[in-house]
Amino acid sequence: MTESQTPRALRAPVDVLVLGAGPAGLVLGNLLLTAGIDCVILERASRTHLRARARAGFLAPNTVRILDRHGLADGLHRSGARHGTCEFRTPEGRFRLDYGALGSGGAHHVYPQQNLVTDLLELYLRRGGRIRFDTEALAVHDADGTRPSVTTRDPDGRRARWTARYVAGCDGRHGAARRSLPPDTARHHLDHGVTWLGLLAEAPPSLDAVGYALHDRGFAGHMARTPQVTRYYLQWQRGTAADAWSEQRIWDELDLRMGAADHGPLHRGPLLERxxxxxxxxxxxPLRHGSLLLAGDAASLLAPAAAKGANLAVLEAEILGGALLDALTRGDTTGLDAYSERCLEHIWRAQEFTGWMTRLLHSAPAPDSGAGSFFQAGLRRSRIASLRTSRVHQDWFAENYVGV
Incomplete structure (x- = not known):
């Protein structure tokens, strides 16, 4: 570190520094604060941006149980909606699965992630929690020791250094926690070869179910968010800009892929976001490197096809919160020693189902042409036919669809 990069301010030590104020960081911050653990959350975004950042909004039953267990679910129960039906549309017709009555009988709660983040943030602040907005974590140092530190850049551009007993890296795949991992850390990566154009439309839902449309031109998805706002997805040509198509062309393509001619037109409205x-x-x-522990998107990234990311983040935050509490109050590091293995078991199961769901929904990527693409298309038709007709397959789908 050069002299010009040397931090000008040294912050008072804390028990836990939490990097990132997404679902993982805010759930963890609330759990630690309630237990009397001294913690500070460092968040690179502004408070306004954090509250408005739209993300997926399907919360699994276990996620709701965790939030309930820690008094974090009031807004969810006040404004969220239980949802347990999905509809598949294919060239051969459509069918519905009442997955809330299949498998283990679990259903989702639809609650936009920005609303959950706002709830968690306001509760954390009301309880006296400390958070620094517009503060970018640059690097984690000395994680293999007992007093790790984090260098940050403050809103005015000045650098500072924070010290802690533990650092919880909840700052995503491009955050300081990942950038600071030892070079021999295993990083497993898979590209499904598919790109989505995500759309937020100021339009009421057109289905009373999650809609998955499988079409020769590519996948289209319909996910209700609120009575006035609906999220849509289009399988998109990778490398094409998000604004390459007009709103009219996008709505026409959604109508085509979702079979509006046979099943009724979609409710249209202005596109608020692409x-x-x-x-x-x-x-x-592993997810633990000495005093640095990873959770949320910093630990693993999942393709959005099965809406597992936020649910895993909340689960990991609860596991990590309990482990840190034991270590800091009783000197018992058993939970921290087992943290990585426990979370990875859930992560790999979620990855497996997400991969299955991705293959179910999408035609082969453009480079995969010829006999291979026909073979993949045949496999996909077989998966859909089994899901349509086999109760055993439906129960398996339901249990994994809502599980983490």
Missing amino acids: GLFDLTCDVIE
């Missing part, structure tokens, strides 16, 4: 999502996934192993 974003591109490459369906890639990765896993870091």
Whole structure:
């Protein structure tokens, strides 16, 4: 570190520094604060941006149980909606699965992630929690010791150094926690070769179910968010800009892929947001590196096809919170020693189902042409036929669809 990069301010030591104020960081911060653990959350975004950042909103039954267990679910129960039905549309017709009555009988709660983040943030602040917005974590140092530190850049551009007993890296795949991992850390990566155009439309839902449309031109998805806002997805040509198509062309394509001519037109409205999502996934192993522990997207990234990311983040935050509490209050590090193995078991199971779901929904990527693409298309038709007709397959789908 050069002299010009030397931190000008040294912050008072804390028990736990939490990097990132997404679902993992805010659940963890609330758990630690309630237990009397001195913690600070460092978040690179502004408070306004954090509260408005739209993400998926399907919360699994176990996620709701965790939030209930720790008094974090009031907003969810007040404004969220239980949802247990999905509809598949294919060239051969459509069928519905009441997955809330299949498998283990679990259903999702639809609650936009930005609403959950707002709830968790406001509760954390009301309880006296400390958070620094517009503060970018640059690097984690000395994680193999008993007093790790984090260098940050403050809103005014000045650098500072924070010290702690533990650092919880909940700052995503591009955050300081991942950048600071030892070079021999295992990083497993898979690109499914599929890109989505994600759309947020100011339009009421057109289905009373999650809609998955499988079409020769590519996948299209319908996910209700609120009575006034609906999220749509289009399988998209990778490398094409998000604004390459007009709103009219996008709605016409959604109508085509979702079979509006046969099943009724979609409710249209202004497109509030567009974003591109490459369906890639990765896993870091292990998730603990001395005093640095990873959770949420910093630990693993999942393709969005099965809506597992936020649910895993909440589960990992609860496991990590309990382990840190034992270590800091009783000197018992058993939970921390087992943290990585426990979480990776859930992560790999979620990755397996996400991969299955991704293959179910998408035609072969453009480079895969010829006999191979026909073979993949045949496999996909067989999967759909089995899901349509086999109760055993439906129960398996339901249990994995809502599980983490």
